[in-house]
Amino acid sequence: MLDIATIFDMDGVLIDSEPLWCRAEVEVFNNLGVPLKESMCSQTMGLRTSEVVSYWYAHFPWTGANQSAVAERILSRVGELVATEGKPMPGAVEAVQLCRRMHLPLALATSSPIHLVYLVLKRLGLQDAFDVLSSAETEEFGKPHPAVYLTTARRLGVHPSKCVAVEDSIRGMMSAKSAGMRCIVVPAAEERENPQFSAADILLDSLEAIDRAWLERFINL
Structure with missing residues (x-):
């Protein structure tokens, strides 16, 4: 069992950051004249920041700041x-700590840049x-391309078929x-009825559902 690796996504899985991303995007894009509303943010969920900026530039091109500068903002x-x-x-911190206690190879695979990863892990004490x-x-390609997960498995020294990914988005699930x-998959409440999530092996309302017995059963399926 110890060769089974667990790979966590970050945003929306470990930290409740999707509302924070949405606030930041609305603020920055509105200042550029882009009529972005919070209800529109789900369209880019799971994308890298540069891809989010490119997506909205294609819909509402602005003048002035270039796309790299906007991504940095x-x-x-x-x-x-x-x-x-x-x-x-x-249940996120507890799930990570459980994997540590079980001595499972443990990784994080995210669309966010690494400097933000460090901020999140410090905030969560992980x-x-x-x-x-x-x-x-x-990576050359972001999620839903599998690149980041394949890289993560290689760095762990575990074959992808021996990895379990924990995700919250359609793009992340497709990547894994x-x-x-x-x-x-632990989707946001408003996304749970999306039929695309039928591709997931397990759909959970919360990581609070995971305890040692549950995880052992899932790993040994």
Whole structure:
């Protein structure tokens, strides 16, 4: 059982940061004249920041700041919000600690840049919890491409078929499944009825559902 690795996504899985990302994006894009509303943020969920900026530029091109500068503004604002307001998702810290106690290879695979990963882990008190930290920002392609998960498995020294990913978004789930991994999905309440989540191996309302017995059963399925 010990060769089964658990790989956590970060935003929306470990930390309740999706509302923070949404606030930051609305603030920054509105200042550029882009009519972004909170209800529209789900369209780019799971994308890298540069891809979010490109997506909205294609819909509402602006003048002035270039796309790289806009991405940096968003990241800076998200970092501020994470450091001051970031809260763990229910059961997230406990699930990570459980994997540590079970001596499972443990990694994080996220679309966020690595400097934001460090901020989040510090906020959650999980600085030393993971064996591997991977960011799709360093990959040629972001989620739903499997690159970040394949890189993570390689760095862990575990075959993708022996990895379990924990995700919250359609793009993240597709990334993990395309990499050949099993996937536990914990979607936001408003997304739970999305039929695309039928591709998940397990759909949970919260990571609070995971205890040692549950995880052992799932790993040994």
